[in-house]
Amino acid sequence: MPNFHRKLERSAIGFVLAIIVVASIGGFVEIAPLFTIDETVEKAPDMRVYTPLELAGRNIYLREGCYACHSQMIRTLRDEVERYGPYSLAVESQYDHPMLWGSKRTGPDLARVGGKYSDAWQVAHLRNPRDVVPVSVMPAYRWLEDNTLKTEDLGDHLLAMRRVGVPYTQAMIDNAPADAYGQATPDTDRAAGVSERYGEATNIRAFDGDPSRVTEMDALVAYLQILGKLTDVATAPAVAAKE
Amino acid sequence: MIAGLTKLERQLSLAVLTVLALCGLAFAAAGRNDPIGTHGFVILLSAVGLMFVVMAGYYAPEPDKERLSRYYDDPTKVGIILAMAWAVFGLFFGVWVAALLAWPDLTFDAAWSSFGRIRPVHTTSVIFGFGGNALIATSLHVLQRTTRARLPDQFSPWFVLLGYNLFCVLAVSGYFMGLTQSKEYAEPEWYADIWLVIVWVVYFLIYIRTLARRKEPHIYVANWYYMAFILVVAILHIVNNLAVPVSFGSAKSYSLFSGVQDAMTQWWYGHNAVAFFLTAGFLGMMYYYLPKRAGRPIFSYRLSIISFWGIVFMYMWAGSHHLHYTALPQWVQTLGMTFSVVLLVPSWASAGNALATLNGAWHKVRDDATLRFMMVAAVFYGLSTFEGSFMAIRAVNSLSHYTDWTVGHVHAGALGWVAMISFGSIYALVPWMWKRERMYSSRLVEVHFWLALSGTVVYVFAMWNSGIIQGLMWRTYNESGTLAYSFIDSLVAMHPYYIARTLGGLLFLLGAMVGCYNIWMTIRQPGTSLAAEGSEVDEPALATSTALQAGE
Amino acid sequence: MEIGKRDPVTGKTTTGHEWNGIEELDTPVPRVVLFFLFVTILFSVVYWVLMPAWPLGVTYTKGLLGFDDRQVVASAVSDATLERAAWTDKVASMDFPAIQADEGLMRSVRETGRTLFADNCAVCHGVDAKGGPGFPDLTAKAWLWGGSPEQITQTIEFGINSGHPDTRVSQMMAFGRDGVLDRKQINDVVAYVRSLSGAEAATGDNAGRIEAGREVFAANCVACHGDTGKGNVEVGAPDLTDAKWIYGSDTQSVFNTVYGGRQGHMPHWKDRLTPIDVKVLALYVQSLDGAAK
Ligand code: HEM
């Protein structure tokens, strides 16, 4: 060994190549098959994409760094399943570019928080968590209610998502700003297009309680209310088993 | 400093800065309604500012040929100062972030200061700002000394050092504005990522060009590690940051991968950022400054070989231990766990190699806080790798994952290993670089050492406690067979530990500030030519062969 | 740089190289390193044989144990369910009074209910269930929808204004915003409503307003809140004569209630919690004592 190595030490290029080769193996063997082994991502025919408003909300979730405290990944462990609900499936984050599985639970897991609480609670909680949960250490996000949501470039966002493989239709891309607006203003004519394009089950509400404005709060709450609800595959068998 | 550059290098600098300024201008214009516009201005201002600096020295006389018979250390000096500045900045934010979890209203109601935004400010500032600058500064120093060759030119080291710091500034200022890809330790957006690739290629070229002209037939171990650091970080960075921007005028991008593939790529990256940034690079540092300071030969050359290739090969398999019990297929988790366990052997081999090198110099460890910094670093390196391999076992990880135990492990490595080895190396390096007999005050080095050690111990013990309590509370069942504690119960239980951690961090920060003062005073104190005690044999290795230098 | 130079301290030979003063000893790799390398690799190989481990193009080695996390957790959960059956079966089959009479059973109910409540309900109703602005106090025994365990169960299962097809629906309209009442009328009825629970005493100068408010109330509010303001559990209209307030008793809050209306939203839990969980929660909530804590 030392003799061979002494030779290698004398060649800078040889050493560089050796490092590259030796270091590339592990990642290749672990990552490449995730694209080729079929069962890696389960099938979910009912899986739907994020609406433009939800996507905008997701981007706010990223911007504010919620992932630093909240996981979105319920592990296959008894206590997690009993506390948070059925364990997360790979398919549930199929359209998540990037994924938000998280690595720290300073706050609870949010993978199935959609529908767990009311919009009003979410708004009150985001405005100041300590108003509703006195011991909370979560930051207050008061500015979300004041900031009008930027919607005009959402078409570009959907297009970029399509480029990385999310099946947005041309109609969805073309109508993205209107759909974002419509989803948070149920009484306008733009609301109808949302359920037409994204399905009847889509939440169309004044999420922040104020139907006259579409704010960042609307977007974030719309996103939170859809967590765990893009497909039923994870919950369906569990509910069946419980009965 | 500009006077040290040749005319040609000054012109090259201006040309490159002009291109950079134009890029900045383009972003500023294209991103008028987007935070990327702000970053355009940051780039523009940095470039123009540096142009003024270059212009100010532009007409200085050509540097004399003599310089080629000396090592080129100006970038190292600036790198040390930048490293210390980032350390204080990053540690300050660490303390702030820690305080927020004890007293969540310390954000002054501003968006930029909320936990989720300043947490990455902390991590990036300490890892990339402090750690990265320390690595660049020391690597350029070690590279020249162990090859007995001068850096190939005087422009590219500045490009790397300042370009790298521009990357860090873009990253950190971006988080304040909410710009993030959310991938841990790879948060900066697409344009900053691209910029880092360019900087990194030049960094690699410096290395390979210097090695090509080395006067030592064999490449020294420290350089193996520095090379692995540069090369593998490049691979990781490029693959994990693949993304499609929304538009040229938008800071936002969407990661190429999604879901489970994205998770695996991210933690393949994340874990190996630990391995090749926080470990390999700093092992390179250790392999030079520790034997130097101890005045002892490396304990075993053969052990160096085993640990180096073990680390390079096996770390790359271990990333999936961040995803145990998740939706990642179990076979990948198996591989991640088993390789993490084997990985302990080369890790301890390198820690052992370092400690055994001190045989015959333990009296120095006792008397010299600088060497003690390095010794303690090696111990914490051994400790955190043992802990890491332990936590990589699935059953253990089911308890530790998502909890403060991980954070405790991180900081055993980050404070105990990364920061301590850096401080030790910097204390060794500063007198050599500024041609001082010794540090301004060895008492203050001693003070720094004890502040750092006690801060680390308080931090790590607090997090072990809180993490294990948290993990146990989440999975404890009562007699009825149902969950005994709610999430909120666990949150309340963390409070005292979060306060303790903040105090530990404060001690550590104070230590770093003491270090800054000491370094500053060392630089300011009058120089001697070169002095005996512990100083480096800084032989102008190339005095005889300057001709070889000129062209490059 | 002589090969085989000896290190004076340890007596070992060096490799003969030197980099700016640093030398290396040619110490052989310590046995213990090789030993542990062997042990850890052996462990890994055994583990690979037993567990899912290596990718093979479109599939992977499944391991001899046929071990699969998803099955493991599924059986862990169902085993646990079976184990709990000792008391949960009783909860499922017995009726409420019988359970409440069984002190041993109630201990399990309280123990389980506490965590369930804290993980699911406490963010709105508070850890102590005493509520907060907009969220009713569940310990006050001032029930909107009735306090029997059956009624509470229904509230939990289907929620209030929750969007579930079987939800309880309650709606207090926006008298001000919708232009049913003018500002003066609202001020009057606010004074009247506040006087019902003694939040506002009928002193000289507001006696007139209270009197006027009584008229407004009789014309607009009694349909839901009843002639005497005692509320109606059929429509979830609260008793306005007790000192318990959901949205606050100060003039401004009550004004806001009447002006903008109220439609509290309590989520439904049927799809999220098991029938046992819901029953446990109903019992737990009902057992809460306002005086405690
Ligand atoms: C003054 C000393 C320090 C303090 C008070 C401090 C505090 C913190 C805090 C509060 C967190 C967030 C933990 C959480 O989310 O629960 C954190 C995370 C982190 N810090 Fe530090 N830190 C310090 C020094 C350092 C240093 C020197 C480094 C690296 C060289 C470092 C690297 C990290 C990393 C990598 C994380 C992310 C950990 C994870 O995601 O699991 N820290 N730190």
Ligand code: HEM
């Ligand atoms: C043999 C060496 C090591 C192994 C096997 C190892 C293993 C691990 C494991 C299992 C985790 C927890 C993952 C999770 O549950 O989320 C972790 C986290 C971490 N380790 Fe290590 N570790 C090693 C050495 C180190 C060293 C020397 C450092 C230096 C600072 C370090 C820094 C980190 C960081 C920053 C994280 C947090 C990642 C995150 O979640 O953000 N590790 N490591």
Ligand SMILES: [Ca+2]
């Ligand atoms: Ca993390």
Ligand SMILES: [Ca+2]
């Ligand atoms: Ca990035």
Ligand SMILES: [Cu+2]
């Ligand atoms: Cu790791």
